[in-house]
Amino acid sequence: MVHVTRLYLVVVAAFIAVIVALAAFLLRTGREEAPNQTNKPPSQENVTTDYGKIRSVTFYVFPFNEETYYQELERSLPKIKATGFNTIWIVNPWAEFDPKPLAKPPVYNAARFEHLRKVLGLLRANGMEAILGLNYLGKGWSPEGIDPGKWITNRTMYDAFEAYVGEFLDRIEDFHDMVYILLFTEGTEPEGLDPYRDAMLHASHLRETLGSLPSRLDPELRAKFRIGYHDYSLINLDWAEGDSPIETPNTFDFLSMVFYEWEDRTDHEIAAELERRAGFFRALYPETPLIVGELGASICEHGLENQARVIAAKISSALDQGYGFNLWHWRPIPDEDKCGNPAFRGLAIRNEDGSDKPAVEAVRRILAEQDR
Numbered sequence: 596m597v598h599v600t601r602l603y604l605v606v607v608a609a610f611i612a613v614i615v616a617l618a619a620f621l622l623r624t625g626r627e628e629a630p631n632q633t634n635k636p637p638s639q640e641n642v643t644t645d646y647g648k649i650r651s652v653t654f655y656v657f658p659f660n661e662e663t664y665y666q667e668l669e670r671s672l673p674k675i676k677a678t679g680f681n682t683i684w685i686v687n688p689w690a691e692f693d694p695k696p697l698a699k700p701p702v703y704n705a706a707r708f709e710h711l712r713k714v715l716g717l718l719r720a721n722g723m724e725a726i727l728g729l730n731y732l733g734k735g736w737s738p739e740g741i742d743p744g745k746w747i748t749n750r751t752m753y754d755a756f757e758a759y760v761g762e763f764l765d766r767i768e769d770f771h772d773m774v775y776i777l778l779f780t781e782g783t784e785p786e787g788l789d790p791y792r793d794a795m796l797h798a799s800h801l802r803e804t805l806g807s808l809p810s811r812l813d814p815e816l817r818a819k820f821r822i823g824y825h826d827y828s829l830i831n832l833d834w835a836e837g838d839s840p841i842e843t844p845n846t847f848d849f850l851s852m853v854f855y856e857w858e859d860r861t862d863h864e865i866a867a868e869l870e871r872r873a874g875f876f877r878a879l880y881p882e883t884p885l886i887v888g889e890l891g892a893s894i895c896e897h898g899l900e901n902q903a904r905v906i907a908a909k910i911s912s913a914l915d916q917g918y919g920f921n922l923w924h925w926r927p928i929p930d931e932d933k934c935g936n937p938a939f940r941g942l943a944i945r946n947e948d949g950s951d952k953p954a955v956e957a958v959r960r961i962l963a964e965q966d967r
Contacts (some may be wrong), residue, residue, distance in 0.1 A: 598895070619879035635878035637897075644821060646849050646884040648961055649775075649919025651726055652944075657928040659691075661710045668714065670955070672721050675925065678955055679962025682775075683718060683886075684726040684921045687711070689759060690738040697740040697756035701762070707764045713771045725770075726921060728777045728825070729760055730805065740774035744786030754806050757811060764816055771819040777851060777888065778805045779825035780840060794834035801840035807847040825888045833875050840879075848944040850876050851888030855923075855942075858897045858905050865905065866912040873916065887913045895934035895953070903953040906944070907961055914965050922958070 612791075656664045656889070675683070694709075695702035718725055737743045746752040767774065781875060783805060784790050788797055798806075809822050829835040831852050841847060852872055857865055869887070876885050890913070894903035906922065913920045927943035934940050934965045944954040 611730055644848075644884075645920045646886050647914070647917040649682050649724075649726075649886055649921070650680050651684050651919070651921035652678075652680045653684040653686070653921060653924035655686055655924050655928065656926070661706075665710070665717070669717060671925065672717070674724070676721065676723070678920075678959045679966070681722070682724045682726060682921070684728070684923075685711070685714065686731060687727055687729060687763075688731040688736055689729070689756070690732065690736055693738055693755075693759045694937065695739045696759055697738075697751070701755065701758060703762060703884070708763075712767060712770070715767065715773065716913060719770070719773055720933070721894050724773045726775045726776070726777060727765060727767075728779060730756065730778055730782060732782055742786075743782065744784075747783045747804055748785050757808060760808065761812060761816070764812070764820055768816065768819065774820070774822050775849075776822045777825045778808060778822070778955055779851075780805075780829055781825075781827050790828060791834050794829055795836070795838045798829050798835040798838045800842040802842040806840045807842035807846065810842070821848045823847055823849040823851050823886075823888075825853075826891070827853040830875050831872050831881065837875075837879070839879050845880055845883060847883065849884040849886060850880060851886050853889040854887055855889065855891050856893075858901060860905075862904070862908040865908040866915075869909060869912045870916065873918065886919040886921070889919050889923050890920055891942045892949070892954075893934075894932065901955050902941070902944075903957040906954050907957040910958060910961055914961075922931060 639797055654668055654671065654675075656667055669840045689696075691707050692704055693701060694704060715725060732738070732741065732746070733743050737746075741752050741755070742749070744754065764771075764776070780801065784797060785800060790797065796823060806824065807818055824841055826840065829838070829840050830850075853954060854869055854872065857868060860868070873887075876883075887909070890906070890908070890909045892902045910920055910922070923942055923946070924939075925943065926945050926949075927941075927947050928936070928939055929947070930936070931939045932947065934942050944952050944958065946952060
């Protein structure tokens with residue numbers, strides 16, 4: 596009986612030792628994997644990037660013409676740089692680069708890619724960088740065969756977009772060190788879903804698609820680019836109540852938020868709201884760099900001087916918190932300042948005749964003070 600008891604104790608002790616060793620192994624393994632769980636950036640460029648130094652403005656020409664865009668940008672760059680901007684946000688509609696993505700093989704627009712490369716070369720020659728949004732599409736301006744209300748839930752359409760992203764990055768690979776690539780929530784809302792009430796379902800669709808796209812790119816190509824996720828609703832306004840559109844682990848290098856309107860609020864209220872929205876991002880991704888990728892103010896309800904005040908308050912608040920920013924936008928589209936276009940209602944900081952609105956000097960003064 597004593598021998599049996601001793602044998603039993605030996606077996607129990609051995610079993611406990613195995614359990615302890617296994618627990619130690621799992622704990623050690625979990626610690627070794629922790630960097631991926633805490634959003635370790637996979638981009639080579641990300642290591643040396645200070646996202647808080649991004650001072651960007653959107654340069655938009657409508658209707659778009661390649662020659663006009665290049666000439667207007669070339670003419671405007673001295674003034675843009677003198678105002679304190681160091682980056683240009685460029686709008687890149689999917690359909691212009693990849694008009695027939697479902698064709699076998701896809702039909703790419705070589706001339707449009709060459710134009711983009713020419714623009715990037717111009718920016719590089721002027722010491723500037725670029726933000727490139729990729730999933731621009733909508734009714735009337737989507738590629739052939741792509742439904743803007745279904746592309747994020749239709750696997751064939753979505754896979755065509757991923758193929759396009761790989762092609763896009765490959766064709767601008769030699770500019771990888773001066774571009775920030777953005778994927779964004781806007782324009783992904785599935786047909787039949789309410790953007791607010793169905794926000795969690797929307798987020799779940801994105802986790803399977805855009806929110807995990809970097810992980811499916813060619814590893815060598817992906818490692819060369821800084822890729823960010825830009826959100827205006829699900830995180831930015833907390834519509835998804837903490838349910839992120841980004842898959843875990845996060846494979847994006849940086850995140851981007853949005854702050855328009857609030858033209859009737861005080862500077863203090865504006866600063867508090869910016870920090871409130873930023874808090875939603877930091878709660879989910881405390882170690883991932885954040886920028887205010889879209890901010891702006893309209894002249895339409897409260898006038899030119901108020902636009903300058905609100906933009907100054909937003910930029911000052913962003914920079915004080917260490918967030919780089921992009922201001923929408925430099926030059927107006929035709930009749931923008933008549934305030935009839937819901938997408939562009941008086942947001943530009945210059946007039947159609949090429950003169951400055953008060954916002955230009957307000958931005959210049961803030962950026963000059965920040966860089967002293």
